Amino acid sequence: MSDLLQRLRARGWRLTAxxxxxxxxxxxxxxxxxxDEVHARxxxxxPEISRASVYNTLGELVAxxxxxxVTTDGRAKRYDxxxxxPHQHLVCSGCGTMRDVRLTDDPLAALPEEERFGFAVSQVNVTYYGRCPDCVAAS
Amino acid sequence: MSDLLQRLRARGWRLTAxxxxxxxxxxxxxxxxxxDEVHARxxxxxPEISRASVYNTLGELVAxxxxxxVTTDGRAKRYDxxxxxPHQHLVCSGCGTMRDVRLTDDPLAALPEEERFGFAVSQVNVTYYGRCPDCVAAS
DNA sequence: ATCCTATATTGGACTTTGTCCAAGTCAAGA
DNA sequence: TCTTGACTTGGACAAAGTCCAATATAGGAT
Incomplete structure (x- = not known):
């Protein structure tokens, strides 16, 4: 991430505070x-940074x-x-914390051609849910 | 779905209009x-049914x-x-329509033990994204 | 058939998450 | 240092969903 700013400047980004x-x-x-967590930090x-700039910048970084x-439940999007x-996510259904995980197989390969219905499939999101060790111990 | 009402009554639900x-x-x-689509229909x-009742009932049916x-990126939740x-979903990144799809492999098997970090993994959600034939044709 | 009451419904206020815009500011090339 | 177009800002706005007190009603009891 430290060379992110270099890459952005190479793409013509203005480096603002x-x-x-x-x-x-x-x-x-x-x-x-x-x-909102990004904004708070x-x-x-x-101190004068606005919510709009956080949304703008996050959107640009995603683009x-x-x-x-990452959208898990119906709550706020998270930024990774x-x-x-390449990785997927494992989310605790108790406390909501999230871990990056790596899969053995490419999940795109699990969707056969006859199940694609003419879509130009470009992306797949895999999210695992379960209780983390802390939440299991607490119950 | 036709015997849903039977099952609900067996669970002590009041059958309201x-x-x-x-x-x-x-x-x-x-x-x-x-x-909102459920409400509109x-x-x-x-005619007098309220949005709150739709949200209440959908929440109860989910529970x-x-x-x-089903939550897809940044859009309203959908109810299936x-x-x-058991099935997964294929979502159009253009218009948001959704298809049920079936995978060749159980996606739970793709998460190796050493990537589970002690979680009691119980569920997995797989969502594919791509442009549907209509949206591809329109662009 | 009627009554009773716990349960369900309602409308509206409220919250959360996010978008949009006109006006002001500033990074960086000339 | 000047200039300018890209960036930032605050606030209004919007979509999706929750919450609540008041009202209505399903279905068991009488």
Whole structure:
């Protein structure tokens, strides 16, 4: 993630304070923040940053393929900066925490041609649900 | 779906006009309505039915396992009465319509033990995305 | 058949999540 | 340092869904 700003500049992005702060917030392993969580953390470093800029920037990062958008239940979308290593998610149905996981097979291959109904299938989302060790112990 | 009302009565449900109409709307193959779509169709038969009752009833049907709740990216939840035949979904990224699809392999098997991190994994959701024939033709 | 009451329904206020826009600001090339 | 088009801002707006107090009713009891 540290060279994200380099890549963005190479694509003609203006490097504003807001974008830098948002990139910093998204830096790290196993980060799965909602837009509001990103905004809350960004505000700590740049108090005047607006919600609109967070939404704009996250949307642009998703469009560029630098960040993945993950929707689990009907709640807020989460943003996953680990976009360059294909992976899926394992979500705790108790507390909602999320882990990145890797599958043995490409899930696109599990959808046979006769089940595609003429769609140009381009993407697949696989999400596993279960109780995490903490939630199992607590019950 | 026709014996749904029987099962619900066996579970102590009151059979109100509202619940009957909602069950009728959900009857059929490949039905994937949003709550608002269910409401719009229910109103045709029972003009005074409220949005709150639709949300209440759908939530109860989901809790009973009679209907599945499907959340796709950023859109309204959809309700799938085909709860007794395991299947996955194929969603058009253009218009949001949805098809039931069946996979060749059980996706639970694709998550190896060392990627489960001690979770008691119980469920998996697989959703494919692509443009449907209509949306491909229109672009 | 009528009454009774727990359960269901209703409309509207409210919340959450996200989008849109006109006006002001600023990064970076000239 | 100047200029300009891209970026940011706050606030209004919208969609989806929840919550609640008041009202209505299904279905068992009488």
């Amino acid at each position: 807001q974008r830098r702060v948002i990139a910093e917030v998204l830096d790290g392993e196993h980060v799965h923040f909602t837009a 960004a505000v700590e470093r740049l 560029l393929g630098e960040v993945l958008e 900066p680990n976009a360059h290593h | 509202q619940r009957r109409v909602i069950a009728e709307v959900l009857d059929g193959e490949h039905v994937h309505f949003t709550a 229910a109103v045709e038969r029972l 009973l396992g009679e209907v599945l709740e 009465p085909n709860a007794h035949h």
